[in-house]
Amino acid sequence: KEKNGLFYVPGFIHLAKRGYDIYGLETSHEAVKICKKKLKKNKLNKFDNNINLLSINDSKLPYPDNFFDNLICMSVLSLLQTKENIIDLINEFYRILKINGKMIIDINGPTSDFAKKGRFLGEDEFEYSLFNVAKNKLIVYCPKNREAFKRLFGKFTIKEIGTINFEYFDISNNEFIACVKKK
Numbered sequence: 001k002e003k004n005g006l007f008y009v010p011g012f013i014h015l016a017k018r019g020y021d022i023y024g025l026e027t028s029h030e031a032v033k034i035c036k037k038k039l040k041k042n043k044l045n046k047f048d049n050n051i052n053l054l055s056i057n058d059s060k061l062p063y064p065d066n067f068f069d070n071l072i073c074m075s076v077l078s079l080l081q082t083k084e085n086i087i088d089l090i091n092e093f094y095r096i097l098k099i100n101g102k103m104i105i106d107i108n109g110p111t112s113d114f115a116k117k118g119r120f121l122g123e124d125e126f127e128y129s130l131f132n133v134a135k136n137k138l139i140v141y142c143p144k145n146r147e148a149f150k151r152l153f154g155k156f157t158i159k160e161i162g163t164i165n166f167e168y169f170d171i172s173n174n175e176f177i178a179c180v181k182k183k
Contacts, residue, residue: 012051016044023068024051025061059088063096071096071103078108081139083123086152094155097182102159104179107149108142109163111174115142124148149176156180 012024012035024047026032032053039047052062071093080086086107093103108114110124118126124143130136143149146161159179166173 012047013038013042013044016047017042022047022050023063025054026051027054027056029053061092061096065095066098067096069098069101071101071105073103073105075106077105078112078114078140078142079138081141082125083141083152086141090152091155094182099182101182102179103156103182104177106164106175106177107152108140109149109174109176110142110144111165111172112142113171113173114138114140115174116172118142143176146176149178153178153180155183157183 118128
């Protein structure tokens, strides 16, 4: 059975229902509780122990080398603040993916609200005030173009890169999305 890692827990239930052997990783205690509650509701309790909480102090992901067949990482990269942090995580993904393993991953782009409404700090980094509240400032990384996004995946073979634009409520978003493969 394929092992599929999910670094964005909401898709967990969908894949579990379809028979995938999946693992989830979250930084939010609340998201883990909600996911476990949904697993229980859907009679998928066997995956409870596959959901891990990642601490801000963790420097390695809690999985062995060459463990996963596929990874999905959505709505995470920009929030890692710096290009260096993003590259560190991508290198961890490379470590835990099997040879020929695939990953789908996204990042906010240059016309996302993070970039448009944020204050430019340099090197594609922005300071963004969540809900326009000064104490809720985030540092986010939004590459200026596809080429800058592509360069994050030096060890991978890039299968496809695209752009997504969407709006919801008063938020306008622009993201790059990639499907990459471990060499």
